[in-house]
Amino acid sequence: MQKFTLHCHTHALGCFDGRNTADEMISRAEELGFEGIGISNHFCWHPNAPQCSPMFINDENKALDMHLRIIDEVKTAALNHKIKVYVGAEVDFFPSAVWRKGFEKMLQKLNYDYLIGSNHFIRSEDESQIYNLYHLDLLPPNLKPEEFKELVQQHWNNVVYTIESGYFDFLAHPDYCVIKIPDVPEFEENRWKVIEALDKYKMPFEVNTSGYNRIDMQHPCDWMLEELCKRRVPTLLSDDAHSVEMLGQHFERAENLLQKFDCKKRLSLKFLEK
Ligand SMILES: [Zn+2]
Numbered sequence: 001m002q003k004f005t006l007h008c009h010t011h012a013l014g015c016f017d018g019r020n021t022a023d024e025m026i027s028r029a030e031e032l033g034f035e036g037i038g039i040s041n042h043f044c045w046h047p048n049a050p051q052c053s054p055m056f057i058n059d060e061n062k063a064l065d066m067h068l069r070i071i072d073e074v075k076t077a078a079l080n081h082k083i084k085v086y087v088g089a090e091v092d093f094f095p096s097a098v099w100r101k102g103f104e105k106m107l108q109k110l111n112y113d114y115l116i117g118s119n120h121f122i123r124s125e126d127e128s129q130i131y132n133l134y135h136l137d138l139l140p141p142n143l144k145p146e147e148f149k150e151l152v153q154q155h156w157n158n159v160v161y162t163i164e165s166g167y168f169d170f171l172a173h174p175d176y177c178v179i180k181i182p183d184v185p186e187f188e189e190n191r192w193k194v195i196e197a198l199d200k201y202k203m204p205f206e207v208n209t210s211g212y213n214r215i216d217m218q219h220p221c222d223w224m225l226e227e228l229c230k231r232r233v234p235t236l237l238s239d240d241a242h243s244v245e246m247l248g249q250h251f252e253r254a255e256n257l258l259q260k261f262d263c264k265k266r267l268s269l270k271f272l273e274k
């Protein structure tokens with residue numbers, strides 16, 4: 001069974017969505033006999049990011065300052081522990097030149113061990129309208145169904161662009177939007193596009209076990225996972241823990257599924273020793 005996680009969250013700076021400190025998360029990982037833990041708080045910066053959470057930042061300097069402090073917090077906590085501790089970020093990717101330029105500039109100063117490519121927003125094509133999946137109540141009340149569909153379509157496109165960008169070590173929860181948006185057959189084609197892109201670049205993706213708590217399934221869904229295993233796209237398990245209790249949660253269930261699908265390509269922590 002996999003004995004590490006690279007996708008978990010803390011309540012860094014008092015404004016992130018984890019419930020524990022880095023120190024508490026690392027201690028729990030040690031208790032569980034993990035060989036390592038990577039802490040990956042949200043990197044949600046965009047000039048047009050909605051201001052419904054203190055984690056979503058519009059200002060580049062503010063974002064940089066915040067993430068420098070988080071990295072420092074994790075590295076300081078790591079000093080009190082024997083286990084291997086890595087610091088990463090779960091980055092919400094956007095394809096525009098403005099976002100890429102800002103992100104690349106910040107990245108030069110942010111000493112991350114790894115980056116997770118992620119998608120928590122639906123958006124318009126030009127990125128002028130961005131809505132978080134958890135705050136869909138903030139959508140304009142007069143939004144037409146076809147306009148909503150377009151925002152969701154751009155979300156799926158964004159997952160593919162995230163893979164194609166080449167910035168990331170692995171892809172987070174490939175079909176995450178289904179937790180908030182009904183999984184209608186008309187979007188199935190998008191799932192195939194995600195599979196094709198992951199296969200083309202042999203980009204690792206996570207099996208995110210936090211979905212078992214929410215909708216009794218992992219991300220990606222069974223048939224996508226089976227197809228990706230068949231194509232030998234590398235994978236790893238992520239608990240996406242937001243508290244100490246969630247560390248390693250449901251790993252056994254996900255391991256069984258990977259065994260059933262005859263998964264041959266697993267990512268180990270060695271990939272971080274690059
Ligand atoms: Zn996420």
Ligand SMILES: [Zn+2]
Pocket residue numbers: 007008009090240
């Ligand atoms: Zn996460």
